[in-house]
Amino acid sequence: xxxxxxxxxxxxxxxxxxxxxxxxxxxxxxxxxxxxxxxxxxxxxxxxxxxxxxxxxxxxxxxxxxxxxxxxxxxxxxxxxxxxxxxxxx
Numbered sequence: 001x002x003x004x005x006x007x008x009x010x011x012x013x014x015x016x017x018x019x020x021x022x023x024x025x026x027x028x029x030x031x032x033x034x035x036x037x038x039x040x041x042x043x044x045x046x047x048x049x050x051x052x053x054x055x056x057x058x059x060x061x062x063x064x065x066x067x068x069x070x071x072x073x074x075x076x077x078x079x080x081x082x083x084x085x086x087x088x089x090x
Contacts, residue, residue: 003025006025007021007022007025008021010024010025032050035050036050036051036052036077039052039075044082045082046082046083046084046085047081047082047084047085048079048080048081048082048085049079049080049082050077050078050079051077051078051079051080052075052076052077052078053075053076053078054073054074054075055073055074055075055076056073057070057071057072057073058070058071059071
């Protein structure tokens, strides 16, 4: 499902225009992104929790040359599905 497909599904299920659905989806994504940037979590009961995880610095290999490279420490987004979502997908 693409973003356009999701906008279409939201507009039909909520009974709103595609323009309004696009604005709502964009606002949701911006809110989640800004919250994660601050290092906080976003919990949607039954659906899941968006959060961040820290990755340590590590060594890797360039697949083309085989040379060893350093990969810097970073913070990455993560998602933990809720019980309702897990049961719906089963």
